[in-house]
Amino acid sequence: MMTFLAAEGAQNPLIPDTAELIVGLLCFFIVFGMLGKKLLPNIQKTLEERHDAIEGGLERAEKAQAEANRTLEEYKAQLADARHEAARITEQAREQGAAIIAEMREEGQRQRDAIIAAGHAQIEADRRQVTVTLRQEVGRIATDLAGKLVGEALEDNARQSRTIDRFLDGLEESASSTAEAAR
Amino acid sequence: MSAHTLLAEAGCHIQHDCAFPAPGLNSFDFKPIFSIGSFDFTKPMLLALICMVLVVGFFWAAFSKPKLVPGKMQMVGEIGYSFVSRSIAREVIGKKGDKYVPFLTSVFFFVWIMNVMSVIPLAQFPATSRFAFPVGLAALVYITYMYLTFKTHGFRGGIKNLVWLDGLPKPLVPLIVVLEFFSNVILRPFTLAVRLWANMFAGHMLIVMFSVATWYLLTPAWFAAVSGGSFIVAILLTALEVLIQFLQAYIFTLLASIYISGALEEGH
Numbered sequence: 001m002m003t004f005l006a007a008e009g010a011q012n013p014l015i016p017d018t019a020e021l022i023v024g025l026l027c028f029f030i031v032f033g034m035l036g037k038k039l040l041p042n043i044q045k046t047l048e049e050r051h052d053a054i055e056g057g058l059e060r061a062e063k064a065q066a067e068a069n070r071t072l073e074e075y076k077a078q079l080a081d082a083r084h085e086a087a088r089i090t091e092q093a094r095e096q097g098a099a100i101i102a103e104m105r106e107e108g109q110r111q112r113d114a115i116i117a118a119g120h121a122q123i124e125a126d127r128r129q130v131t132v133t134l135r136q137e138v139g140r141i142a143t144d145l146a147g148k149l150v151g152e153a154l155e156d157n158a159r160q161s162r163t164i165d166r167f168l169d170g171l172e173e174s175a176s177s178t179a180e181a182a183r
Numbered sequence: 184m185s186a187h188t189l190l191a192e193a194g195c196h197i198q199h200d201c202a203f204p205a206p207g208l209n210s211f212d213f214k215p216i217f218s219i220g221s222f223d224f225t226k227p228m229l230l231a232l233i234c235m236v237l238v239v240g241f242f243w244a245a246f247s248k249p250k251l252v253p254g255k256m257q258m259v260g261e262i263g264y265s266f267v268s269r270s271i272a273r274e275v276i277g278k279k280g281d282k283y284v285p286f287l288t289s290v291f292f293f294v295w296i297m298n299v300m301s302v303i304p305l306a307q308f309p310a311t312s313r314f315a316f317p318v319g320l321a322a323l324v325y326i327t328y329m330y331l332t333f334k335t336h337g338f339r340g341g342i343k344n345l346v347w348l349d350g351l352p353k354p355l356v357p358l359i360v361v362l363e364f365f366s367n368v369i370l371r372p373f374t375l376a377v378r379l380w381a382n383m384f385a386g387h388m389l390i391v392m393f394s395v396a397t398w399y400l401l402t403p404a405w406f407a408a409v410s411g412g413s414f415i416v417a418i419l420l421t422a423l424e425v426l427i428q429f430l431q432a433y434i435f436t437l438l439a440s441i442y443i444s445g446a447l448e449e450g451h
Contacts, residue, residue, distance in 0.1 A: 013208055013314055013384065014377075020315035023228040027235035028320060031293050034239045036285035039246040043257075043264055046249035053251060 139164035196402050203399055206391040211312060211384070230310040234296040242292075267291050267436065275440040276447065283443055286327070290320060291436040294379065298428035301387055302421050309428070312383040314376070317435075321376035324439040328371070331446035344446070367445075375438055382431045386424045393417035 142164060195201040215223030245260025253261060267288040272280035280287075294311060301309035310316050333341035346363045393416045400410035 013211060013380075016315035016318040017313065018315075019222055020225070020227060020231075020313055021319050024231050024310075024316040024319040025323070027231045028289065028293055028323070031235050031238050032286060032289040035242055035289045035292075039242045040264065040285045040288060043246040043249050043261065046246075046251065047261070050251050 135164075135168055138168065142167065195399065197399055197406055198402055198404065201399075204395060206388060206395055210388065210391050226308060227310045227313040227316070230300050230306055230308060231297065231316060233306070234293060234300065234310060237296050238289075238292045263292065264288060271433075271436055271440050275437065276444040279447055280440065280443070283327075283440065287436050287440055290324070290439060291432055294320065294435050295429060295432035298383055298432055299425075301383065301390070301424055301428060309383040309387055311379055311431075312387050314380050317376040317379040320435070321372045321379075324375060324442060325372035327439075328442040328446050331443060335447055371442065375435065379431050379435050382427055386420070386427055389420050390417060390424060393420060 139161070195204060197203070213226040215225050216229060217224050241256075242260060245256040246264075249257055264284075268281070268284045271291070272284045272287055276283065297310040297316060299309075300306040301312075332344055335341070336344045345367050346360045348359055348363065351359055393413050397410050397413040397417055400406045400413060402410075
């Protein structure tokens with residue numbers, strides 16, 4: 001097929017053969033065209049997709065983790081709030097309870113004072129009335145007694161009452177002076 | 184199959200009144216497989232076409248229907264792709280380099296597979312040891328480099344980016360400008376092409392040399408021992424070549440990305 005070409009004389013090897021140059025460039029352009037236009041962009045895209053798939057998965061996992069953490073924080077915050085609220089309400093209730101007890105106590109005191117005062121007034125009024133009644137009763141009894149003793153009808157009311165009053169005044173005076181002395 | 188193997192097969196051995204058929208430049212010249220007018224279709228062209236089909240076919244199988252959970256082919260393809268996009272483009276150019284990953288990936292795999300053809304049975308010839316293939320690719324890298332330089336910095340800025348270094352003592356400026364111009368504008372594409380070509384050329388030459396010697400020395404005499412030594416060296420060189428094939432493709436791509444990075448960066 002290929003035989004020794006010494007007879008034709010070897011060419012200078014540093015002078016490129018034009019036909020070979022053209023064939024070589026043509027072959028290279030076909031390689032470059034196929035690889036550059038289709039095959040390498042193909043694989044580049046796939047490599048990027050793979051990178052995305054791997055990185056994307058990691059990113060999604062991280063995102064989910066962050067989401068979970070955030071929710072946990074929220075729950076913790078809510079729980080803390082609730083506890084705080086509960087404590088606040090308890091405190092408030094305690095304060096209110098104390099206030100109510102104090103108020104009730106004061107009210108009780110006031111009512112007790114009022115009742116005592118009313119009692120005192122009642123006693124005073126009763127005493128007055130008894131005194132008046134007693135004075136009249138004593139006057140009548142004394143008058144009756146004196147009438148029986150003296151045999152003289154003491155019908156003159158005016159005179160009668162003056163006499164009784166004088167007597168009773170004298171009686172009261174002596175009583176009060178006795179009280180003074182006792183004191 | 185190179186011309187020499189055929190010659191050796193013809194029964195040319197030492198002690199047979201046959202001179203050692205030393206491999207030379209003619210090992211890299213092939214008779215056309217077919218010709219259309221003045222266009223000769225040769226083995227290196229066929230190899231370039233096969234490499235194109237292999238690279239496109241592999242990446243088609245790997246990436247035409249990419250899945251989030253990759254299959255075996257896609258997994259291997261992804262390793263290759265991320266080798267170029269991360270270890271070369273990102274490392275050298277940075278984030279801005281993402282745009283050039285398809286170009287760099289194509290360069291790397293096309294060059295690598297063309298290099299690997301050196302050790303594939305029946306092919307056994309690195310297409311990149313024909314200067315035209317490295318030249319074509321280096322020219323593309325150079326055009327990209329120049330285009331990006333002037334696109335990023337404008338005309339004046341682009342020129343400055345190519346030849347200027349900041350903070351130099353005044354007397355040195357003319358010297359450095361000339362040196363930078365030579366280094367960046369003239370030598371870069373040349374060294375880029377020659378480095379790849381020369382490595383593959385020399386590697387192929389060494390393997391051919393020791394393979395031919397193995398056959399030439401294989402006679403029922405004490406030479407047979409030397410033949411065995413030569414065979415072992417050929418095998419070791421093949422293993423070394425596998426490493427160099429990868430390394431040269433890597434270096435070619437790395438330098439391309441360094442040039443692109445230099446074109447894109449703000450000043451020196």
